[in-house]
Amino acid sequence: MPFERPHPLPSSAPAAPSKQTSGAAIAPQDPTLLRRLLRAKDRMDAASHEAWPVQRLAEVSGVSEAHFARSFRQAFGIPPHRYLLTRRIEQATTLLRDTNLPITEIAFATGWESLGTFGRIFRDITGMSPSGVRREAQANATPLDRVPACVLKAAQRPDLTTAVLEKRRRLAEGTNPS
Secondary structure, eight states: OOOOOOOOOOOSSOOOOOOOSTTOOOOOOOHHHHHHHHHHHHHHHHTTTSOOOHHHHHHHHTSOHHHHHHHHHHHHSSOHHHHHHHHHHHHHHHHHHHOOOOHHHHHHHTTOSOHHHHHHHHHHHHSSOHHHHHHHHHHSOOGGGGSOHHHHHHHHSOOOSSOHHHHHHHHHHTOOOO
C-alpha cells in the first residue's frame, strides 16, 4: 500500500511557493523520512509548551537540521516553528474559552516566555486579543456550553450498572421497564 503524503495544515498566511530547480518537480518524500517527521510532529503536539528548536526536532527525527526544516515544510506545508505556534494558539484559545484562568497563566502554560509576545502573536494570528476572544466566547456561550465537560459526559454516559448480557436477558423476558 503506497504511503500518502499528509495534507498541509490550514494556516492564516499562505505558504511560500516552493523553489524548484530548473523546472523539475519536487520528488515525493521517502516513507521512512515521513515517519520520522511525524515522530517530531507528534512530540511537538504532546509537549507544545516546551521549546522546540530545529536542532532538537532534527535529533528526534534523526536527520540534519537543514534537511529536517526543508522536509518538514515540504511534507506539511508550513515550517516547524509556524506549526508549533499554531498548536500553542489553539491551546490558548481553548483555555481562554473553557477556563477562567488568568491570561498570564494561560500564556505561560502554553509555552510563551513573555506576555507581550503572546498577546502580539495571538492578535496577529487570530485577529483578536486574548481578552477579546474570552469576552466573545462568554457572550456567545449557550447555557449548555457553560456546563463543565466532565458533567456533560457523566450525564450522557450509558447506564452500565447492569451487565449488558443481563440487560439483554431482561429485555427478552420483558422485565426491563425501558
